[in-house]
Amino acid sequence: MLLEKQPPVSADTPIGITLTINGQRRALQVAPWTTLLDLLRERLDLTGTKKGCDHGQCGACTVLVNGTRVNACLTLAVMKDGAEITTVEGLAGLGDRKGSNALHPIQEAFIEHDAFQCGYCTPGQLCSSVGLLNEGHAHTRDEIREAMSGNICRCGAYTNIVDAIEDVMQGDAR
Amino acid sequence: MNRFDYVRAGTVAEAVQAFGVGARFIAGGTNLIDLMKYEVEKPGRLIDITRLPLDRIEDHAGGLRIGALATNAKVAYDDRVAERYPLLRNAILAGASAQLRNAASTGGNLLQRTRCYYFYDVATPCNKREPGSGCTAIGGMNRIHAIFGTSDKCIATHPSDMCIALAALEATVQVSGPQGERSIPFAEFHRLPGDTPETDTNLAPGEIIVAVDLPESRFPQHFTYLKLRDRLSYAFALVSVAAGLELDGDTVKTARLALGGVAHKPWRNREAEAMLEGKPATRESFQAAADLIVAEAKPQSENGFKIDLARRAIVRGLEQAAAGTPQSLSDKRIQ
Numbered sequence: 001m002l003l004e005k006q007p008p009v010s011a012d013t014p015i016g017i018t019l020t021i022n023g024q025r026r027a028l029q030v031a032p033w034t035t036l037l038d039l040l041r042e043r044l045d046l047t048g049t050k051k052g053c054d055h056g057q058c059g060a061c062t063v064l065v066n067g068t069r070v071n072a073c074l075t076l077a078v079m080k081d082g083a084e085i086t087t088v089e090g091l092a093g094l095g096d097r098k099g100s101n102a103l104h105p106i107q108e109a110f111i112e113h114d115a116f117q118c119g120y121c122t123p124g125q126l127c128s129s130v131g132l133l134n135e136g137h138a139h140t141r142d143e144i145r146e147a148m149s150g151n152i153c154r155c156g157a158y159t160n161i162v163d164a165i166e167d168v169m170q171g172d173a174r
Numbered sequence: 175m176n177r178f179d180y181v182r183a184g185t186v187a188e189a190v191q192a193f194g195v196g197a198r199f200i201a202g203g204t205n206l207i208d209l210m211k212y213e214v215e216k217p218g219r220l221i222d223i224t225r226l227p228l229d230r231i232e233d234h235a236g237g238l239r240i241g242a243l244a245t246n247a248k249v250a251y252d253d254r255v256a257e258r259y260p261l262l263r264n265a266i267l268a269g270a271s272a273q274l275r276n277a278a279s280t281g282g283n284l285l286q287r288t289r290c291y292y293f294y295d296v297a298t299p300c301n302k303r304e305p306g307s308g309c310t311a312i313g314g315m316n317r318i319h320a321i322f323g324t325s326d327k328c329i330a331t332h333p334s335d336m337c338i339a340l341a342a343l344e345a346t347v348q349v350s351g352p353q354g355e356r357s358i359p360f361a362e363f364h365r366l367p368g369d370t371p372e373t374d375t376n377l378a379p380g381e382i383i384v385a386v387d388l389p390e391s392r393f394p395q396h397f398t399y400l401k402l403r404d405r406l407s408y409a410f411a412l413v414s415v416a417a418g419l420e421l422d423g424d425t426v427k428t429a430r431l432a433l434g435g436v437a438h439k440p441w442r443n444r445e446a447e448a449m450l451e452g453k454p455a456t457r458e459s460f461q462a463a464a465d466l467i468v469a470e471a472k473p474q475s476e477n478g479f480k481i482d483l484a485r486r487a488i489v490r491g492l493e494q495a496a497a498g499t500p501q502s503l504s505d506k507r508i509q
């Protein structure tokens with residue numbers, strides 16, 4: 001019907017978008033079918049964000065978009081034009097730690113509590129934890145577990161991950 | 175993923191205008207992009223509707239109007255929803271993960287497609303994906319499939335949790351399309367598979383959901399969303415129950431009950447609801463209603479367990495609602 005009338009924005013010409021990734025503004029040309037995950041990993045060499053399932057089922061690709069945690073594998077980059085993206089590489093530079101090399105408190109807490117084994121799920125767990133802290137809905141251990149259920153850990157580091165998050169939460173409350 | 179044109183709509187009219195054969199609207203993308211990766215969906219054009227001003231939640235006609243682009247998280251954590259429609263809040267929070275709920279929209283949740291394995295697997299026949307090719311689930315792996323309202327063409331279920339609550343709350347879907355605007359009562363929004371399982375809903379091509387309206391709050395105290403699944407979180411329902419009761423002392427004044435994971439649409443049985451009204455809020459009454467509902471159930475080769483599961487879940491759900499002790503979202507033990 002209208003397909004002929006409205007010239008497509010288009011299939012073969014990439015689309016220009018602007019993203020602020022880990023504090024750095026970037027003008028990018030992307031094909032509309034590029035996921036945010038593939039853009040980060042394949043084009044921008046930000047391989048900290050992991051591809052586990054590519055279908056929203058594991059949480060390894062979790063990043064923050066405007067401070068909110070989402071699955072980068074189910075996000076089209078072109079739809080996030082203008083957004084601020086934070087990946088695991090950018091957690092250390094968040095907030096008042098800008099410009100310093102200090103780790104984010106959640107990263108410190110993961111090390112302190114031994115909250116990983118192979119580390120594959122860890123970037124997603126970290127970004128998801130920061131998202132959880134930003135949201136502020138989880139308070140008890142049970143609530144943390146439920147709110148982190150979108151991040152699968154095949155090594156089963158769950159108990160220590162909850163410890164780490166609880167620790168940072170209590171630190172924030174202090 | 176196939177190649178497609180990308181259009182970013184600035185107004186609802188623009189979005190409707192840009193629609194054509196092979197086009198799809200995209201909101202959160204959490205279902206559509208997934209299906210595109212499996213080549214179950216191969217749209218020639220994606221119309222990005224996320225910039226439309228449809229994400230507000232507003233008081234409306236004694237109830238609440240939820241914009242189609244309000245995310246599942248935004249709705250669940252809205253104070254008015256928590257106070258007046260806790261059933262909706264609990265159903266949303268029982269679904270998917272925090273990440274997915276942050277992206278998923280109200281409209282997209284209604285239109286998410288079935289999780290039938292064969293629907294996802296383009297190598298197998300499936301009437302819903304490819305009309306006329308056959309249904310592999312009938313006689314195949316059908317443990318997660320429907321027990322109510324099936325046809326010999328399709329036995330798939332609608333996977334949403336949110337929609338089960340919206341059915342019990344008797345919401346209304348507001349849509350806008352090439353023929354103008356109209357309202358669709360929730361019970362008439364989704365359809366049974368019949369001979370055309372490729373059609374999930376009564377939305378016409380090119381119609382866009384603009385809002386979901388909730389009527390005046392009736393079940394702020396006596397409600398539950400009870401979801402039974404293979405693991406305690408981040409899994410689709412095998413059986414779920416959304417229950418809302420208005421009580422007059424110990425007597426049921428109004429009962430609304432919708433079941434998830436058991437049919438091609440949120441499953442309601444008006445006769446059972448009517449039967450409960452005026453009855454004492456006791457296990458005996460609830461059991462009688464549950465028996466009436468499951469009397470219509472038809473098992474497939476692997477999902478017969480759902481009948482007993484549904485019967486028990488209905489009784490337990492009504493008990494939780496009557497007692498005002500809804501299923502906890504974090505402590506998954508069933509009280």
Ligand SMILES: Cc1cc2nc3c(=O)[nH]c(=O)nc-3n(C[C@H](O)[C@H](O)[C@H](O)COP(=O)(O)OP(=O)(O)OC[C@H]3O[C@@H](n4cnc5c(N)ncnc54)[C@H](O)[C@@H]3O)c2cc1C
Pocket residue numbers: 055056057198199200201202203204205206207208223242243246268269270271274277278279280281282283284285286333334335336381382383384408409410411
């Ligand atoms: C791993 C995983 C687990 C999940 N678990 C659950 C669960 O336990 N319970 C549950 O309920 N859900 C679950 N979901 C599904 C999730 O809730 C849906 O994917 C989501 O709600 C869809 O919303 P969306 O905005 O992302 O839709 P999209 O993917 O953007 O769109 C879905 C469909 O709706 C159409 N559409 C979207 N908005 C509109 C509109 N306003 N008007 C007209 N058409 C529109 C699109 O064209 C598309 O066909 C899960 C998903 C995943 C990936």
Ligand code: SF4
Pocket residue numbers: 288290291292293299300301302303308309310311312327328329330371
């Ligand atoms: S149950 Fe429906 S969706 Fe599943 S294979 Fe049969 S026709 Fe396809």
Ligand code: FES
Pocket residue numbers: 050051052053054055056057058059060061062071072073074
């Ligand atoms: S890679 Fe995105 S959820 Fe698994």
Ligand code: FES
Pocket residue numbers: 115116117118119120121122152153154155156157
């Ligand atoms: S640490 Fe190995 S998967 Fe989580």
